[in-house]
Amino acid sequence: DIQMTQSxxxxxxxxxxxxxxxxxxxxxxxxxxxxxxxxxxxxxxVLIYKASSLxxxxxxxxxxxxxxxxxxxxxxxxxxxxxxxxxxxEYNSYWTFGQGTKVEIK
Amino acid sequence: xxxxxESGGGVVQPGRSLRLSCAASGFTSSSYAMHWVRQAPGKGLxxxxxxxxxxxxxxxxxxxxxxxxxxxxxxKNTLYLQMNSLTIEDTAVxxxxxxGHATQPHxxxxxxxxxxxxxSS
Numbered sequence: 001d002i003q004m005t006q007s008x009x010x011x012x013x014x015x016x017x018x019x020x021x022x023x024x025x026x027x028x029x030x031x032x033x034x035x036x037x038x039x040x041x042x043x044x045x046v047l048i049y050k051a052s053s054l055x056x057x058x059x060x061x062x063x064x065x066x067x068x069x070x071x072x073x074x075x076x077x078x079x080x081x082x083x084x085x086x087x088x089x090e091y092n093s094y095w096t097f098g099q100g101t102k103v104e105i106k
Numbered sequence: 107x108x109x110x111x112e113s114g115g116g117v118v119q120p121g122r123s124l125r126l127s128c129a130a131s132g133f134t135s136s137s138y139a140m141h142w143v144r145q146a147p148g149k150g151l152x153x154x155x156x157x158x159x160x161x162x163x164x165x166x167x168x169x170x171x172x173x174x175x176x177x178x179x180x181x182k183n184t185l186y187l188q189m190n191s192l193t194i195e196d197t198a199v200x201x202x203x204x205x206g207h208a209t210q211p212h213x214x215x216x217x218x219x220x221x222x223x224x225x226s227s
Binding site: 001032034036038042043044045046049055087089091092094095096097098099100 | 141150151152153156165167168201203206211212213214215217218219220
């Protein structure tokens with residue numbers, strides 16, 4: 001089975017900061033990699049698909065990059081609405097999620 | 107309006123069974139693969155099961171294989187998850203989710219609000 005490892009687990013940041021979250025797959029996932037945002041008590045919302053494609057309606061401050069086994073989610077200028085938990089997910093094999101990265105207010 | 111609404115959660119004792127439902131509206135659900143995903147209290151997301159659009163293909167996480175059964179009734183636009191031999195570790199919010207493209211791999215673009223299952227004696 002493919003394992004997805006995110007880092008860091010928690011990230012303290014301020015409004016306006018540039019953030020990067022990393023996700024590593026235990027084997028190649030052919031760029032079938034998505035990023036989700038989840039707020040407390042809500043379902044996840046997809047932000048990025050195919051590693052770098054922005055889902056419709058998602059602000060352009062979110063971007064994804066990477067290939068093979070290493071991927072990143074970048075928020076170019078953190079906004080108040082962005083404090084949430086972020087998950088990566090591979091959908092090359094069994095839709096495995098990373099363990100999550102909580103972005104909290106510094 | 108594209109929507110998924112889960113139901114059927116509750117409190118059950120270990121070893122008992124429960125069936126969850128997920129009603130789809132606002133889109134042709136029979137065109138899409140559908141998934142169940144769960145989230146234990148304070149924990150991350152765990153994929154549970156997939157059913158293809160035509161119900162021919164079903165896949166399960168190892169943790170539920172042999173105990174859970176995913177099914178769908180396309181005439182009713184409804185997805186199901188039959189859960190047997192429940193354990194405390196199955197306690198979670200259960201979400202149904204749509205795989206967001208009918209013909210190529212895509213992540214989950216539509217999610218329900220979830221239904222809560224608590225397994226407790």
